[in-house]
Amino acid sequence: MPVETYIPPHTNTHKCTPTPCPSPQQTYIPTHSSTLSFQGGSITALSQQGNRHSFLPKAPSSIQSTLRTLFQPYNAAGQSGRMHRHMQVFCCVHEPLCTLAPSQAKKEMLTLAGLGHRRLELKSVTGTFEEFRDQLFEAYPLLINAGGFKLMRGGRSQTLEDIPMPVYGYTIPFLKTLSLLRKAIAYIIPLQKALPLNCGSLPVMADMNVIKEVCQSCSASVPLFELQKHIQQCGRASLHEESIIHMSSLHEESIIQSSPRGSSSWPLRVVLIQDPFMEKFNPNDAEKMRTVMVSLSLNTQQFEEVLRKEFPFLGSSPFELCRLGKNRLLHPLSCPIKTPSAIRASGELGRSALYIRPQENYSDGGSPTPAVIRSAHPSPCHQGTPSVVIETNDGSVEGAVDQGGPRREFLRLLTRDIQHSRIFEGPEESRSLVLDGGALQDGLYRTIGRMLAVAFIQGGLPVHFFSDRLYSQISGLPSPKYRVEDVVDYDIRSILEKISMAGTVEAARLEVMAAAETLGVMGALKFINNLEDRDVVVQIALQFYLEDRLAQALTQFKEGLLTLGLLDEVMCNPRAFQRAFTQPPLPLTATDLANLFTPTLSPVGSNRRRLENCTIAHWRDWLLEVEEGNMDHVQVEDVLVFCSGASRVPLSGFPEPPMLDFFLVTDSNSLPLANTCSVTLRLPLHSNYANFSRAMQLAVACSGVFGCA
Template identity: 30%
Template sequence: MSHTVGCKELSDWSESCPLYSLLRAHFRRHIAQCFRKLTVLVLVPGRFAWSVCNLKMSSISRILRDIASEMERRAETVSSTEELSSSSVPSRHPVDAEVCRIFASYGNRVPGNPSIAARRRSTYTRAYFCLSKIDQTIAPTREEKEFLSAAGLGEQRITFFGDEGSAEEFRSHILVAYPKLNGCGGFELLKVSGLTRSKKLSVIPCPRTGYTIKSVRIHIKHSLIYIRPMQKNIDTTPVEHQTGGYGPKEKCLTCSEEFFFSELKDHVKHCKSPNEIDTALPEICHPVSPEFPFPTSPDRDNSSSDTGIIDLTDDQVPESLEEWRAMRSQQDQEYQDCLLADQEKSDLQKKSAEMEERRIKAISERQLRLIGVPEQAHGIPLRFKYPSGITRTRRFVLTESIQILFDFVGEDEDATEYFHIQDALSVTRLNSNMSGTFLDNNIIRSQTLYVHWIQPESPEFVPALDYNNHEVAPNFNNMSCSPLTDSPPAHGRSFSPKRADLKTILNGLWAKIDNTSCPTSNQINICRDYTGNVHNIMKSTLQAFRRRRFNPAARLDVVFVDSEKTSEGAVDGGGPTREYLRLLMKAIHQSNIFEGPEKDKRLTLDTHALEGKLYTQIARMISVCVIHGGVAPNFFSDRLFNQICGKPSLPATLEEVGDFTFKEKLLEIKNATTVEDAKAAIEKAEDSLAIVGAWRNITTLRQRDALVQSAVDFFVEGRLNVALQQFTEGFNTLGLLQDIRAHPDLFRNLFVEDVEPLKAADLSAVFQVNFSTPGTHKREIESQTICFWRDWLIDVEDGECAPVTLENVLEFVSGSSSIPPNGFLMQPTIEILPEDSGKIFPEANTCNIVLKLPVHKDYQSFKAQMCNAILWAPTFGVA
């Protein structure tokens, strides 16, 4: 019976019921609960129990009367012996005794406390990053992070369970996440410290009991924690992903089997219970043709698990097991064919994307190379007709490499990775991989060339790709094809674009210079000082660079004036400019804005230079030296170069502190062996430390080290922020800064010390000798003189002709002490003076870079006069 009753109606009825007064003394608390929870007494044969039921109002009276009658009946049957045995207990009414017996358990019940409910097991999740080197103090870059992640290190989110104060549990969780840490002799935790964009890592103090979850929470709130091995570098070999899956295991709700987290999602898509597998069997085996349909019972419930049962006695079932297997094999083959077709389609799309990427890259590389090769006004015009119908014309020097032509043609946005060109009246094609000059490829006059793109789907593409991969030299002798036809050539090879090199980049920057224009404001008048003092060079350069109309993108006009105020020449054909840029770089090297060793200069703070923006002007001078003349600084420190590139550097060291007095104070603090000695040294240096913002009170030697490091960092980097900003701004001249930051590894050899000195082989290779006709007497004399020249260069390199150096020889010929990274703008040549000229000293034309060697009968005479000429020349060679 199920009824409902309201609390108010039940309360009104209880006031008028005689049974209410009888039970009030013993059931006051229970009836109150009964009213609150909408519960009533329900009589069960043989016992009483509490039950929550829904009752109707009309049933309450009858139920309670039954309860009272039963209680009176039970009270009459209580034996007198039971009353005697409980004589020590005060006598009570039989009804009271029966009620106490029935509801004894309810009197001892304690109300539940929700706050004492079982708590969930506490967890703690944190992002960690495992490093591989024991001495790494800089946060890894994006490329390094990807490399470490592939090696099983890198960043992971680790969830910790268990005791937060247990160091062993913390260690075990870390080693499980990074198995390669085992055997590395322990590990330590680090965090990023310093300013907002700081990359420096500092060690998190380790408690006496070891790292625990609790200690990590105290020192780190939300930032990434780095793990660094202590005794052994970790192997960074990439880790192969196991096919068994990864992550925690979870049970499938369908088949009740456990799978790894990485495999569970794919499994659920195809998982079926045993009943579903039986149900699916007829569907799998159902033939395409309706000749052999499987039987289905008309009265069978399709939703039942028995629908998978097949009646093998039915006549419509396949006659034999072999027939069923053949049918199943056919379906499997069709399924495999579909998979193969999908795979081929995916591979084709991927290959097409790769081909398009290679095509775009080839066009980009051609455009970049073409920037460094300006069009020559005196060249031969060539006209190109493209498949789209457009026509382009450009002038070329026929002695130049034909690769310039291919770069010009292939920079079009519709260009393909492979292509060829052909004259309308010629049977020979010029493929984009050919080498040599224009003359070598029979281009000797102005003509029109037709361009043919080779598409990836074209039959010409495969031979070109094969020859490119196997590096087979093509044969173009027997080609015959009209420029308007699509017949494939007998051979072909692709042009493989190279990576951008320093020479190409510098040529591109040099191309921005307008060599046809030389404004008056670009004239630089230099008073030559034969004593080696370069102060006049810097002074004259600053005066020119600060002119309002000075244009670094135009040609420079350098005029040297001797001590008698006489100009050395009115025309600057290139030699004076190279000599000036070499002397200017020497003056920059001695500038007061730098400090440190000769080949490891760094910026120093000069308030006068800061106010006059000398840092910016000197950076502009360096840019002009590099782009106009290829003169490289080669004296920057790694820190200064990284600062210009915007790259992080290693923490500053005491050796980099230029102020000797301040360095001594910091050394005294660092060398203190006790906290008391360190405090005493800090007190002595209080004024200096307060200026750099590093003064503080310390209580441990670790805080002492942190104080010294913060003082060094501010002195070496922090106080130079404004100066560095000015200095970096100056490199924007002609766009040099953008290329430096785009290719820092290439420009490092220009700015940081170059360990490769000039060699005799370098000078021998840079000059081209103008010989006379072979077989003549003059040719024999010239050959002997060249042998003397090369032997003399070897003696100079070995120090046999000291104090003459190879740099002095190159200065004598070209005005530059080093070979520019992008090469000389014109080909250096050697000529032999006539035998009957009577000249015993060499002569040089520094504008055209021409060296004229004298004729001597023996090597010793040649050697002596060559050395004398180099040492006696006041500046550079005789023009």
């Protein structure tokens, strides 16, 4: 029977010797050979790289395709690049080491915060922990800062059971086959740090398709699910202002209706702003709106006088008139003539009130302080510190750029005036708050608190004049025991002294009845049954006078101290700051000042070096005479003020080490010179001590009189 033989169609060499086979069959050679040889009834394959399945016949194409699939060899490279997918439901909680499944209400809260339930399609190519972790971080961005995480599954009674982590970490193949989760929820538990639930600061918001809406009050784009909360915060001031405008409009209409026809008066709604740098209106830093009747015949100067009389807080400080525009932004009036008739005729105000914004951040009527801040924004070269220009009462200024000296001088003068301001009472080194209705209405407590914070942070100047009680009120330390001696008011102190010194119950009753009206206002009026009741009356009165009545003023004062984060640091470290606020500073001595400066000397052996050594001796002798009080109108602190602008060495020291330089005396230049910015003192080279002492005393004594030195 003839043998049927298939020869690959693309073979190059054929050596065939037909030989009959014992049985008729079809022979297939599954090799990579491209050269076949039939010899002696056998088939020999010569191995050569070619088509893997070139032995297959052309005719049966379906059989050829099937066999190619069946006999295709394993390809490791192709299998490793294959992607596996796995669907899994996760629930990320915010509490570390959580052991209970969250309730439904908590799940909703977690979802709003960008956590909670999510159904994720996990894609695995490499099957590593990093691959799984990155996909979780993409779904839960807050998990990045959790300090690691673990997986748990739900058990009985809402408890969570650990899913043991392999040594190579969680992987997608592990979750699919070995974790026994199946369709259960995988709970993600942070390990080291709790995740924030404040959805307003979520980084995930940038990656999600969040529906947003524009706030009509501030034009900000806000996520829709947060819009109601945003309106409550942003729109509160606008609604408050609109209600004030509405009530003022009604009041204005009533004034117009009650005023005689043809009157030349104009009911003008006015708001005084206390912050000179305010650009967006904030009701917390402004007085309540008033309606002022102004005459339309007033000129510019008369109109300013009316406004200053209505708002004594302005004093003699310059101010600008503004209107309230869109988004509660303040815009200065553009009309060239600032008179009531011109403002009304221009129609620029519209429905807005007239807003008065001072152009100086400190003014106190007849205060002798000559320093005011002129720069609304710090200069970049001063590294975030305010730029200050010193101005005298006649308007002359120091022609210099502030590199530290003018700022120290301003803050020193400012702190000195604050110590003696009307919101404090008591001994000079132990001041307490006093209740002043005008200062409370004008926000002066808040303003002075801000000034002290700036002086402390920017200038490093300790306060030193707070009483122990005032410091405990702002720092949270326990208040000291109430004492009658702490009451500054003479009349009240006399009443309490008489009651506390009463030796019998009858005498105490008589004193209480004599002061019944005052004690009734304090809430301390009580019938005396024994001497213990006498002490109770005194303690209640002291608590009211020293604590309770000052609550609103103290709150406003603490709001000011929050500036630059000072109050937060004080409350966190009350003991560390106590000395800087309450204890009087140690007196500055001649030795302290002499050791503070480092002299710049000429080479040893030179004639100039000899004069410099002589001048240094004169300098130290003169400081000793100043300390002993032998120099009229000059103290050791005045010498430091002359050199640096500060009467005390700042808490953090000077930015540069103080230096002592020398110069030769000439007819036009024989007085010492100082650079307060670099804290450099230049001494004249006098060989005679009397001449040196006269020059130093004249320069230091006259340096505090600006325009005359």
